[in-house]
Amino acid sequence: MQVTETLNEGLKRGYTITVTAAELDAKVQEKLVEAQPEIEMKGFRKGKVPLAMLRKQFGPRLLGEAMQDAIDGAMQSHFEASGDRPALQPEVKMVGGEEWKEGQDVVVEMTYEALPPIPELDASAVTLERLVVKAEDAAVDEALQNLAETAKSFDDRKKGSKAKDGDQVTIDFEGFVDGEAFEGGKGEGYPLVLGSGSFIPGFEDQLVGTKVDDEVEVKVSFPENYGAKHLAGKEALFKCKVHAVKAPKAADLDDELAKKFGAESLEALKGQIAERLEAEYKGAARAVLKRSLLDQLDGLVKFDLPGALVDAEAAQIAHQLWHEENPDVHDHNHGNVEPTDEHKSLAERRVRLGLLLAEVGRKADVQVTDAEMTQAVLNAARQYPGQERAFFEFVQKNAQMQQQLRAPIFEDKVVDFIVAGAKVSDKEVSKEDLQKAVEALDEI
Known part of the structure; x- marks a missing residue:
């Protein structure tokens, strides 16, 4: 040979x-x-x-x-x-x-x-600023009020009172399209909160001002993208009978409310809310830190890039952005989408950083554990309620899907490895400043 x-x-x-x-x-x-x-x-x-x-x-x-x-x-x-x-x-x-x-x-x-030789990365040359946000009392109180809103009750209004936006009305209803009743368009004793947006657009508005025992005809049009295709875009008439009109009553901020959410007391619930808020702030701050790190790495290490990888990435970027600009097109029968110079520039950055992180992870022997993969599959399976087992079996048989789930875990672990060797300082900022920093990520 x-x-x-x-x-x-x-x-x-x-x-x-x-x-x-x-x-x-x-x-x-x-x-x-x-x-x-x-x-x-x-x-x-x-x-x-x-x-x-x-x-x-x-x-x-x-x-x-x-x-x-x-x-x-x-x-x-x-x-x-x-x-x-x-x-x-x-x-x-x-x-x-x-x-x-x-x-x-x-x-x-x-x-x-061939993959290019990649220079050794000196993590100590990277300087990062980690944003730190404390859960202030005002933010905790706001979150507590939101929880109380979900636990509110409804009390009957005075006899003859008209329903207002935010009230709960109990109704019987039956829907008709072209004069014919349709399957799934009938309900009895249904509690509907006006303004919740849980029914077809325009339905709840027409029940504002109704009273107990009123019989109302509600005229609406099903959205063009409605799930049931035989109803999508069709005009419908719903015959409704109002049985009750109830006003919302906010839940009291007390220990009883806390117990509804699994806490022993109101103070314990506030503590849990503060922890959750700070975890959210920490996640957002990490996204800002990671972008700063990638920006520095992009300028810190240079090497030749495989043209085929760059071309493939540019084509994928162009295709993805085209679909974002044309959300009504769900298939790929739309002809070739030619990448622009901007797409190619972004592709070069992604390929460079991808190769660099992969090399750093390889040399550091960064591994994605079975437990981490199992958790990733569990998280992804939640997007398919009722089909979790089928999704698990699909992942087990599909190496490409496994790689899609493994890649972001591997990348985050490599980022953590580099950050551990970088010069990192903490900076305490307000929630608003953190929000602005996060919004700036989407502008780049």
Whole structure:
């Protein structure tokens, strides 16, 4: 077997791999000898079928396997010897193609772009500022009021009172489209909070001002993107009967409220709220810190980039942004989306940082644990209520999906590793300042 270099320009590499006919024949013979003990054939005992007969029957299939094994082995040996790591799957073409005949040498051409050598990162050269926000009393009180809002009750208004926005009305209703009642359009004794937006747009507005025992016809149009396609965009009439009108009553801020949310007392609930708020602030501050780190790394380390990786990333960015600008298009039958210079510039940044973080993680032996992967799958499965088991099975069988879940965990662990070696100072700021910093992330 012979490997000859044909291209070595920048990161581009090219080689011809020659597997002689004699080497192929030896591999076929090796596979036949290996399989012989398990083969049965009419007229022969198990394991006693002559190799010549086996070659006649199985030779063509084994020749193809031997050819693939030989090429794969040559490629693996080349990468081990050269130290090259291809940026993408190498392109392999057989010279001669369909004209090749058994008994001839096999010659293939292999081309790829190698991952570049990446300079050592000196984390101590990175200077970062970590924003720290304390949970102030006002923020805790606001969050407590929001919790109390979810625990509010409703008391009957005086007889004859008209329903106001925010009131709860208990209604019977039946919906009609083109004069015909439709499935799922009927309910009895339904408690509806006016202004909650839980019904079709415009429905709740038409019940403001109604009283107990009123019978009202509500006219609405189903949204164009309504889940039930046979109703989407259709005009509908709902016949409603009002049975009760109730005014909202805010929950008292006391220990009883706290117990509803699993706390022993109001003070304990406030403590839990403060912890939750500070955890949210910490998560937001980390996003700001991570962006600052990536910005510095982008300017700190420079190296050649594989053009194929940059082109693929630019195409993906252009495609994603096109769909964001055209949200009504859900398929990919929209023709080619040509990346702009801005897309290519962003792609270069992403590829550079991706390769750098991957190399830092590789050298530091950063690993994603089974427990971390299980938690990631659990979090993702929550997006598919009722189908969690099917999602788990899908992830187990899909290596690409596993990589999609593993990649952000790996990246965050590498970021933490770099931050641990960087110069980091804490800066206490207000919630508003942190919010502005987070909003600025979307503007870049």
